[in-house]
Amino acid sequence: YVERLTAELAEAGWEFFRTIERDGGQAAVLRSGRLRTDLATTWAERSKKLAKRREPITGVSEFPLLAEKPVEREPAPKAPSGGLPRVRRDEAFEELRARSDAHLAATGARPRIFLATLGSAAEYTARASFAANLFQAGGIEPVTEGTFEDSGATEAVLCSSDATYAERAEETAAALRAAGARQVFLAGRGEYAGVDRHVFAGCDAVDVLSATLDRMGVS
Numbered sequence: 001y002v003e004r005l006t007a008e009l010a011e012a013g014w015e016f017f018r019t020i021e022r023d024g025g026q027a028a029v030l031r032s033g034r035l036r037t038d039l040a041t042t043w044a045e046r047s048k049k050l051a052k053r054r055e056p057i058t059g060v061s062e063f064p065l066l067a068e069k070p071v072e073r074e075p076a077p078k079a080p081s082g083g084l085p086r087v088r089r090d091e092a093f094e095e096l097r098a099r100s101d102a103h104l105a106a107t108g109a110r111p112r113i114f115l116a117t118l119g120s121a122a123e124y125t126a127r128a129s130f131a132a133n134l135f136q137a138g139g140i141e142p143v144t145e146g147t148f149e150d151s152g153a154t155e156a157v158l159c160s161s162d163a164t165y166a167e168r169a170e171e172t173a174a175a176l177r178a179a180g181a182r183q184v185f186l187a188g189r190g191e192y193a194g195v196d197r198h199v200f201a202g203c204d205a206v207d208v209l210s211a212t213l214d215r216m217g218v219s
Contacts, residue, residue: 114155128187
């Protein structure tokens with residue numbers, strides 16, 4: 001499979017260079033703005049995949065470690081001006097984590113969200129793991145132990161199976177509201193009274209996390 005991917009990459013790159021040649025060469029393509037437009041279009045499409053974690057970034061959008069110590073190193077040299085735009089795959093998630101880091105430095109704690117697990121471990125583990133992974137990508141610490149009142153969180157996520165949701169989602173959402181939850185998520189799909197928003201594989205993680213930090217007052 002490695003040889004096949006390598007061949008596909010080489011063929012796609014060569015075809016890209018051939019389109020530049022057909023349009024008059026590198027200088028002409030740069031002057032016309034066509035190359036910049038093509039790159040911007042590709043980046044816009046890729047950004048959507050990154051935001052929805054369709055293109056996962058290990059350690060950033062998937063399997064982040066909030067307790068990880070930041071790498072200490074010399075600042076990178078200033079990038080030269082001009083030329084084509086410079087982008088980073090993880091920049092949207094970096095901005096979210098930077099907001100959380102600043103909140104931690106200012107208050108001594110990260111923003112938190114309570115995972116309300118319903119039923120047996122077999123019923124809730126998969127979705128609780130998904131929710132914890134998702135919110136940690138934005139620097140939001142998931143809390144699973146104790147009660148909502150003791151968690152220090154202002155929002156909560158219901159985590160369980162569809163069958164358990166049908167039986168308990170609405171009453172649990174109401175109880176969380178009564179306990180002070182400002183927003184109640186549900187990991188999965190299905191409409192239930194008291195649930196504000198759903199999180200699921202393929203949802204826009206950047207939008208969810210940014211809006212959540214906004215509500216929590218994390219600037």
